Amino acid sequence: MRLLRSVLDRVFPDRASGGGAPPRLDLRLLVAAATGWVAVLIALRLPATLVLAWAGLAATSAVLLLRLGRQRELRVATTAALSCAAAALVLCATAGQLLARQAGPVRALAADRATVRVEAVVDTDPRPVAAAHTYGKSLVITKVSVREITGRGARSTPHTPVLVIGDDRWLPLHWHQRIAFAGRLQAAEPGDDVEAVIIPRGPPRVVGGAGPLLDGIERLRSDLRDATDGLPRDPRGLVPALVIGDTSRLPQELNDDMRATGMTHLNAVSGSNVTMVLLAAMWVAGWLRVRGRRRLVFAGVALLLFVLLCRPEPSVVRAAAMGAVGLVGLSTARRTAGAPALAAAVLALLVYDPWLAASYGFALSSLATAGLLFFARPWADRIARYLPHRLAPLAEAIAIPMAAQAMCAPVIVLLQGSVSLIGIPANVLAAPLVAPATLAGIVTVLVAPISTQLAYAPAWLAALPTWGIAWIAHTCARVPLGVLPWPDGALGALLLAGLTLVLLVGGVALLRLIWLRPYLAAAAALLGAAAWAPVPAFGWPPAGWVYVACDVGQGDGGVLATSPGHAVVVDAGPDPGPIAQCLDRLGVTVVDALVLTHFHADHVGGIDGVFRGRTVREIYSTPVHSAGPSSPGTHDARSGDEPSDEPLVQAALRKHGMTARSLQTGMQLHYLGLDARVLGPTRLIRAGSVQNNASVVLDVRSRGLRLLLTGDIEKEAGAAVLRALRAEADPEPVDVLKVPHHGSANQDPDLERAVHAPIAVISVGAGNDYGHPAPRTLDLLRDSNSTAFRTDRGGAIAIVARGGLPFVARP
Structure with a gap:
């Protein structure tokens, strides 16, 4: 707490001065709220009875510390007592909700x-x-x-x-x-x-x-959509998103560009929406000559109706609370009430919904509100000093997004693995357009139930500023170097938080140095830019990785995560070195199973690299053999004249004292955090390449994702796999498709169309002589709404599970 006070005093020395300067902020409740937040974050993974016991311990500690603080007049003990009391409060609420949820079957x-x-x-x-x-x-x-x-x-x-x-x-x-x-x-x-x-x-x-009330509110939402039907594409989706958080018609391209420019708070119900609604309600109350407490009641009723209109989901309730706190914090008369109000809002929201503690949205809202409370007004005052008098009102429009971005940037890095340099300019440009768009949109909501035709006028008034917001998002998203790569995960967040702290403490001195020594500042900037290149290599492997397609050149080498340090390896690539290096970087020391999909060198030539410095527990292979004795249930393909590298595999297995077992269709492999079912080969296929069509096809489920690993199957085997998928009684979506045969043109197009995987991984070597991946295959994936990622462009490909959805990370 003293550190935060010292930072604030260093950045804004006039905070502590006498005269008309505002008094010091009391941060004890914020410390208590942060303690409660951390306590809930830990408790969500614990049994309810243990959480209840910890709540009792925290309450007892609060009483003892409060007595100690009163007897010896220790401020630290009082602060600790408040923190323990806050932890006891939110832990009791968490335990109660956990018990209620776990009571059923x-x-x-x-x-x-x-x-x-x-x-x-x-x-x-x-x-x-x-x-x-x-x-x-x-x-x-x-x-x-x-x-x-x-x-x-x-x-x-x-x-x-x-x-x-x-x-x-x-x-x-x-x-x-x-x-x-x-x-x-x-x-x-x-x-x-x-x-x-x-x-x-x-x-x-x-x-x-x-119910009648909620059905009526749903009609209001529907009427707003009807009133905006005639608008251009971007405003048609953005007006309902901006006003009531309805993103059902928001174009995906606009959504992506707003994410890239840090403007996603505008396509959801945020604290800024709530603040504008409250200000409008207070103005209407003043116009109606409603005074005193009745004015607050009027604003409270308006806020309640707005929350119902936007749906009282946890994210909306969170935005309502933070918007109200932001309004208090920016109020000149109640500036010092902001910090306690924020602490109270955080604790109340955690009691209402403890799972908000693990929500990135909750963290971003809380941090942005803290930025407004601590930095927005002082920064606006400083900026106004350097602006012409006529432009002084712009100071607050510049300071607010700067303060919010500074506080939120470390959390955004956890989500995106990058730092947006364009976010602040984009939000500054969009800020003047938000209020007229929101207010015109609210007027549209009120008029539309009376007459859709009359509502067209305010809808078009809302469309003009939202079109401007969309244009800003599209334009800023394409600015070169608008987004810089940054280490993701906890390391990147801590690094950026430290840099932010340094800039807050020494920012004024840094600006003075740039003004007095511009050449020295330019040299430092160039050195920083030159040092930026290796930054993206940090944080590999990414946290939560499920599958990695290693960069093994023209071949296949995939790794499926099981438990820490353990993995299942699917194929080994053409050479031992690349697969060994990939497994080393992933921290794999135990290979629970090595699966050899078929006996071609580009899949089995690197088998010794899998053993290098690791324990390999089991080895599986295709049931279609081309040399040596066939085990029961396998197919013998020796009659064909197609070359096979099975002898290479057998030699490696003899060297390591192991044998391979054949995988049969329908077999299942179970490891910690991973289940795999064998979909093929179903039979010996003579058409095409016998070995390629003999590839083991794995249907993998891991950490909420479904992956389809297809080896080098061609169109004949692809048709068989598709029949197996269509025969499922209750098909689940495939999240990731390992594209067959390095993206060759010789594959079943119906398989890609039916699977419709959002992510398609192509393991292929740069400048290969086969023309892989084929343009026809890339077009097919594009038409199937699959995004193709290639190892020849950017190296290894990691699939990360977050919230049950797949994401891609690159080293």
Whole structure:
């Protein structure tokens, strides 16, 4: 706490001065709130009874420390007592919610992957997940609260939140509708804000409405969409997103560009929306001559209606709380009330929903609000000194995004692995457009129920500034060097936080040095730019990696994570060196299994590299052999004249004292955190390349993702794999496709179209003589809405699981 005070005093020396300067901020409640936040973050992964015990210990410690502080007049003891009391409060709330969630049978049924019938209430509006598809249908997710569940012959009535991963038939659902459906349960990740994930079998059946009030609010949302139907594409999606957080029609390109420029807070309900609503409500109350406490009640009712309009989901409630705190903090009369208000808001939100502690959105909202409280107004005052008098009002518009960006940047690095240099200019340019767009949008909401035709006028008034916001996002996203790479993970966040602290403490001196010694500053900038190149190499492997396609040249070498230091290796590439180096960088010391999909040198030539410095426990291979005795259930392809490198494999196995077992279709491999099912080869295929079509095809599930690893199968084997996928009673979406045969043109196009994987990995060597990957294959992937990643461009490819969705990381 003293460190933060000293930083604030160093940056703004007039804070502590006498006269009209504001008094020191009391940060004790903020320390208490931070302590409670950390306590909840740890507690979410613990049993409820243990959390309750820790709550009791914290409460006892608070009492003892408070007595000690009073007896000896120790401020530190008082601060510690407040922190323990805050921890006890939020831990009690967390334990209660954990006990309520775990009381029903959902967790046990999910562990058994049981098929159940469910009645539930919709907690969040269904939304499509970009670039993720099941066979021919969009992937749609929503959260529901299970109110009745029947499974394993038993019926119960819990109150348990689950995540539904369905298709586009779930999109018409609205918040708080009661629905019935059947599906298969899966266990959620520890600490998730849901107890289970359910894959439904078919569309939901609506069995109950949301009630007259909520149905009326849904009509308001629908009327707003109708009123904006005639707008251009970007404003048509951005106006509802900006006003009520409805992103259902937001173009994906605009969403990506707003993310790249740090403007995503504008396409969701944020604290700035809430602040504008409160200011508008206070102005209307003043115009109606509502005074005193009635004015606050009027603003409170307006805020409640706005929250209902936007859906009282945790993210909206969070934005409402932070927006109110931001308004208090920016108020001249109550500037010192900002820090306690922020602390109270954080604690209240954690009591309301403890799972917010693990939410990046909650962290970003809290940090941005802290930036407004501590830095926005002093920075605005300093900036105004250097601006012409007529431009002085722009100082606050510049200071607010600067303060928010400075506080949020370390958390953004955890999400994106980069630092946005264009974010502050983009937000400064967009800031003047936000208020008119929001207010015109709210007028559209109020007018649309009366007449859609009358609502066109305010809708177009809202469209003009939102078109400007979209133009700023598109333009700034394409600025060269607008985004700089940065180490991801905790290392990158700590590095950026340290740099931010240095700039806060020494920023004024640094600006003075740049002004007085511009050549020295330019030299330092050039040295910094020259040193930037190696930065992206930090943080490899990325946290949470599931699969890595190693850069082994023209060949295949894949690694599936199991437990720390352990992995399953699928093929070894053409040479020992690259696969050995890849496994070393991944920290793999134990290979739980080595799977050789088929006996071609570009897949098995590097087998010695897998053994180098590692323990290999099991080895599996294709059942189609070309030399040596065939084991039961295998196919003998020796009659063909196609060359095979099986003798090379047998020699390596003899050297290491091991044997390989053949994988049969239908076999399953189980390791910690990984399940794999063998889909092929189903038979010996003489057409095409016997060895390529003999490739082992693995259907892998790991950490909530599904991966399809296809070896070098050609179109004949691809058709067989597609038949197996279509025969599934309840197909789940494939998240990652390892494209067959290095992207060769000789593959079944229907397989890529049916799988529709959002991520396609191509293991291929640069400048190869085969023309891999074929342009036709790349076009096919593009038409299937699959994004292709190639090892010949950028090296190894890591697939990372975050929130049950796949992401790509590169070294």
